Amino acid sequence: MTILATSNKAPEDPQVHRVLLGKQQILVSEDEPLLPQLERAGVTIEYQCREGYCSSCAIKLLWGKVEYPVEPLAWIHSGAMLACCAIVKSDIEIGFF
Numbered sequence: 848m849t850i851l852a853t854s855n856k857a858p859e860d861p862q863v864h865r866v867l868l869g870k871q872q873i874l875v876s877e878d879e880p881l882l883p884q885l886e887r888a889g890v891t892i893e894y895q896c897r898e899g900y901c902s903s904c905a906i907k908l909l910w911g912k913v914e915y916p917v918e919p920l921a922w923i924h925s926g927a928m929l930a931c932c933a934i935v936k937s938d939i940e941i942g943f944f
């Protein structure tokens with residue numbers, strides 16, 4: 848099942864990427880961090896600060912590329928990402944700890 852989490856971009860736009868989560872495929876854009884886009888797609892992720900301080904929103908990044916416009920203060924483990932402040936830059940696969 849594919850869910851379009853980005854409101855104003857077409858799936859063929861180069862700034863739109865696929866996020867694989869189990870059997871779900873969610874289309875997200877580079878316009879905002881992953882967390883609000885996953886929320887609009889109906890995916891629940893724990894969070895507290897939403898600003899890169901607490902790491903509550905850490906999820907597994909199995910493959911693919913994300914970037915942080917501002918370096919988060921929270922520690923990011925190898926193979927993990929902070930959904931609240933990461934911008935998806937390629938197709939990615941994610942999972943939960």
Ligand code: FES
Pocket residue numbers: 893894895896897898899900901902903904905921929930931932
């Ligand atoms: S919610 Fe605090 S670092 Fe993401």
